[in-house]
Amino acid sequence: MFSRSFKYHRPRGLLCCSGSCPNCMMTVDGTPNVRVCAEPVREGADLTPQNVLGSLEHDLLAVTDKIGGPFTPVGFYYRTMIRPRRAWPLYEKFLRNAAGLGRIDPHAERSDRYDTEHRHAEVLVVGGGTAGREAAGRYAADGKHVVLVEENPYLEIDEGDFEVLRGRALGIWEGGLVPVDAGNVLYRYRTEQIVVATGAIEQPLVFPGNDLVGVMLPEAVRRLVDDWAIRPGERAVVVTVDENGREAAARLKGIGVEIGGVYDLRRERIREIVARGRKGVLRSVELDGRRIDCDLLVMSGGRQPAYSLLAQAGARVEYVPESGAFLPTEIPEGIEAVGSVAGEGLSAAIPAATYNGASGKGKCFVCVCEDVTDKDLKRAIAEGFDSLELAKRYTTVTMGPCQGRLCHVPSIRVYARENESDPGTIGTTTARPPWGPVTLGVLAGRPHEPAQRSSIHHRHKELGGRMMWTGTWRRPHSYGDVEAEVQAVHGAVGLIDVSTLGKLLVVGPEAADFLERLYPNRFGDMKAGRIRYGVLNTDAGRIMDDGTIARLSDDAYYVTTTSTGAGAVVEWFEWWNAVWGLDVQIADITGALAAVNVAGPRARELMTRLTDLDVSNEAISYLDARQGKIAGVPSLVLRIGFVGELGYELHFPSPYGEFVWDTILERGEDLGIRPFGLEPQRILRLEKMHILVGQDTDSESNLIEANMPWIVKFDKDDFVGKWALEHVRARGPREQLVGFEMEDGRMPPEGGQVVIKERRPVGRITSARWSPELRKVIGMAWVPTELARDGAEFFVTIDGGFDKAHVRLTPFFDPEGERLRS
């Protein structure tokens, strides 16, 4: 006895002994549902039986087998426990406690190491039986590089001219991808030719007691006797519909097992088979009432080709009445089926008409995984679940761990008998990958999620930066004192690492045209050395990303994007470049360059200590771009002001990141320089009402309603999203992005809702911060257009209450932008 069954907790012993059925599933070293018959023995392995309350021999839940039958017919749970409604959670708790097979330690950590390898071979043969080995040999003789995959670790295969890989082919996916689970390594094979030699699976017969411990399939006998030299019983009876049963009888006789009889159902007119036992273990079998004592009953219901891989790859499956089995046809190109999976050597396996399968009393199992009996299936049909797919969902037959290997054909046979049709008209259910169970660990490979760090990362940590995630980047939230960092930018000078910005070079004779088409504003008329703000739109006129565009020369532009949007913008540029076919080259140099922003009233003074460039307001005025050396490092200097003060954004090769950072801090020390993090930057930009794309905008925001209509040049021939923005202009704005300040200074949540009178949301808060400079809570919000006027009032949800806010349309700080331009 190895386990207890899913529903009735009946004792289960070896049935197939070839890794298909659920009967030998145990928890091995913490891994649940291991088919121990196919698991190599390890010294000290910890084996625990599953689905047992108490011990394996005395399972307390076995009571469900005694009393459960009449009360728990198929689908009983759909018909009971409906009223009263409030009692259902209790029933459910009971059901959940009874559910499941093995147990996973909820606190286990990842322990094993898994790898993925991409491999190629000219021919991949799946299955190392006779036909598979022959095919492998044949292709190898033709000089092909052949790999043969075999999942039975004990099957001996001579490694001759081909490679043998021990593992399980999980399926055939598009492009001929065959992943092979080889324990801790997943091999992803791509080949020219796939040979499927997965053989056939022996099918059980359906009769009362067919799940008793001691009832086996012929292959189990073969493996026990030939591979393991184990005597499976003392006195055996064989009932069979093919030659396999007879072979098993001969094999058993050869090792001295007494044979109580061999009954070939193709010839013998037997109506009724009943296996009887005590405590779940076989004692005898009755054939039409004639009792034969035995402790081993070999049943053979014919063999069914294991066609799943072929069906997944696109082959059709057809019933062949002569062999009583389903065979694959219309096999796709590049795939070949050989051996018994293709129907070779399958003997006719149709029992004589007198044998009608299940009969008499006692449970006849069609599906041992899910404890589905023939009665369950017949009842399902009588209730109207008359197609196989419906019955599968209703009874759960074929949905258990064996995935139909041992129950698909028997259930089709029951169906055909009940509907008085032949199995061919019943059809099959879809073969779903994977072909065998595979652990999440093998599929996942090594735990690995990429993270990005700027070249100045370690300086931030040394300076006490509190790191936070922004997308895949780690950035400093602040260096411990948000307010002081804000004040440093307003009062002296601050330094922030902005290396995470996306950076693109757009170069070529048609670069200007390219950007004109992508952005709603103009870039063709820009002089070299100037900068413009740009917002990218989708085809539907929705805001996608923003950044600055500096013209470096007639045919070269330097484009920055948001930190988290860089990847999408690069794809966007490349997509449109392919569509338009302009003479433009795009280079993503995000990682190649580091960038810092020096900002504050004393920034210019600091710049004079760093560079030979003339940094006077006349020489580099607001929105100018210059190239020169900063601290001796070739750099691009962009005069822009996201944080609202005089500022210079310096872009330079990232290997100099720490050097430039250090030099700036050192030379600015007496000016009161402070590094500032992302949080102070967010406060500073909010004071200026500079938007953060993705925070203040969402997938429906457009430039007109986001209060940036000035950036949209409708007189341009065309640009991405033009028609949509024209539509918005024609219908007029419905909602608008505005600033607001809180009346009583409480902080609303970002994502808080704007309401007017009724308790119904009409807008939403996108940003909110306490401004130490202004001494109040400020923010940005989407409000209905009628509220988009200075001083308009609305309410904001805070903790289930409502606080009053006032609309502000101009920047909270330096509304005229004098400090930016100073």
Place this chain on the structure above:
Amino acid sequence: MKDIFRVRRMWRPRGELKRRYDVVIVGAGSHGLSTAYYLAKNHGITDVAVLDKSYIGSGAAGRNTTIIRANYRTPQGAEFYSASVKLYEGLAADLDFNLLFSQQGHLTLAHSDRGIITANERAEVNRLLGIDSRVIYPDEIAKLCPEMNLSEEVTWPVMAALYHPPGGIIRHDAVVWGYARGADRGGVEIHPYTEVTGIERSNGRVRGVQTTRGDIECDTVISCTAGWSTLVADLADVPLPITTHILQAFVTEPVKPFLDVIIVSSQMHIYVSQTDRGEFLIGAEIEPYTTYKGIGTFPFLEYSAKHTLELFPQLERAKILRSWTGLCDLSPDYSPILGVTEVDGFLVSCGWGTYGFKAAPIVGTTLAELVATKQTPPLIAPFALERFYKDELVSELAAAAVSH
């Protein structure tokens, strides 16, 4: 209870098609059958045929990951789905069929500041509309789901979550069967394996349908065909702004239950729940390419496994049992398209993307009302096809990087 001892047919065997019905519903999934059920039950309209090219519940209704929730971002969406959840709560009693509705609670994880803002937004909208949702942080998440990896030392740490206690999972096939039985007992005819091949019109209105089993006259055709909705609408020459994509999911072998809450992570592109059978049910985001071919991909299994283990490392040795795909009809704003079209008498329920199943009861109720009264119920007015011509989108897109 008495039904467990006696065998009673769920529905009549498929009969002959009549030549005429008042209403023909295309698609015997959760939407089609629920519409038929409420037509009969609420409005006494029983001259109805539900046609399907395959068995009942063979499409999205039998392939979804069975999550029911109302924590939507837009007020329109939240009100609509909230009405649906309420109907679901009483549905087992209404249909006298246990749907195994497990309202175990639903957590949408936030792994970034932006994620927290979206969670706040949904919580605030929900709260204003009387829907139970709130934002919780790792200390409280740990109490609800102690098994999840809440370490800060991962690329996407769990920073907060939108907690929606009424959210749950249900037995999806049971919903289909319960509605089918109810509709059948109400007098509606269900015709599986009957494919619609044409929609007859004259003077801009529907006159009938052609099927593989003969032609039918009717005044009203309702298409509830999810992934195939554009193909069916084409038969009536109604263009829909919909693209069809595959969505994939898988289950593990059953193990003893330990996860009693539904976990959704848009950043990780996965959602995880554990069924009453003990299987872990894991789904992903839709594939970006369009197709009607329901064939899964291996990379889906790989990245879903990778992301699942980021959140649940203890599932390292859990085994995948089977995977499957379904077709999703995606609209531009991730909200459905529901109700009348420019062809009189041709109604649609489509554009559901990955959240159609959770709307089945409310779709049935409102569409039945629309057919009976010829008035669009206010609850579904925002989802009219017309909105794409007027640019009045109902954007769930911002909240739905992953859609469950």
